[in-house]
Amino acid sequence: MSEDLRSVMRYFATGVCIAATWRPTGAGERRHNAITVNSLASLSLDPALVALSLREDSEFLADVLLSGVFTVSILGADAEDTARTFAGRRPERDRMLREVRTHPGAGTGALLFDAAGWLECRYYDHYTVGDHVQVIGEAVALGTAAEPDTTPLIFLGGGFHRLDTESAAS
Ligand SMILES: Cc1cc2nc3c(=O)[nH]c(=O)nc-3n(C[C@H](O)[C@H](O)[C@H](O)COP(=O)(O)O)c2cc1C
Numbered sequence: 103m104s105e106d107l108r109s110v111m112r113y114f115a116t117g118v119c120i121a122a123t124w125r126p127t128g129a130g131e132r133r134h135n136a137i138t139v140n141s142l143a144s145l146s147l148d149p150a151l152v153a154l155s156l157r158e159d160s161e162f163l164a165d166v167l168l169s170g171v172f173t174v175s176i177l178g179a180d181a182e183d184t185a186r187t188f189a190g191r192r193p194e195r196d197r198m199l200r201e202v203r204t205h206p207g208a209g210t211g212a213l214l215f216d217a218a219g220w221l222e223c224r225y226y227d228h229y230t231v232g233d234h235v236q237v238i239g240e241a242v243a244l245g246t247a248a249e250p251d252t253t254p255l256i257f258l259g260g261g262f263h264r265l266d267t268e269s270a271a272s
Pocket of ligand 1: 118137138139140141142155156157159160161162163185188189190191257
């Protein structure tokens with residue numbers, strides 16, 4: 103195949119999310135982990151199933167398979183810095199986890215961020231697809247931002263964008 107798949111998919115606009123999970127530590131505590139994802143897919147309404155596509159060698163994937171839970175926070179347009187940081191190295195991600203406002207979801211203990219919408223998921227299934235693993239989660243709790251006009255952050259053409267709400271409304 104001559105053309106990289108990414109060079110085509112860059113025309114496909116997606117939202118941007120922070121997925122969070124944790125792994126148990128030896129001391130009976132939880133080490134939280136969070137990464138930026140745009141592979142969120144809605145799979146089924148009843149049961150309520152969603153999927154994330156994660157790199158096969160992903161540390162985050164290993165954590166999800168250990169804890170059996172994850173959350174997804176769908177970012178608003180003001181969260182570009184958050185999205186950039188959680189796509190980066192673990193030390194910076196850990197630092198930002200201490201700096202930004204989060205709270206553990208009641209259904210999973212995984213962290214939820216300020217977001218346009220959020221889901222708490224329990225592990226349902228996973229399967230390897232090429233060099234990625236599709237992790238399917240069943241939503242056990244979900245919600246949207248208290249502020250109904252929150253516009254989502256958009257990923258398109260390899261960059262972050264805001265919706266032009268003026269033209270979208272006309
Ligand atoms: C907009 C955007 C979307 C991303 N979506 C995904 C994704 O869906 N799956 C994935 O595995 N990595 C995705 N990444 C890359 C991860 O955020 C990044 O590689 C992270 O460091 C992975 O951590 P890990 O090695 O623990 O998996 C995305 C990055 C950006 C900037």
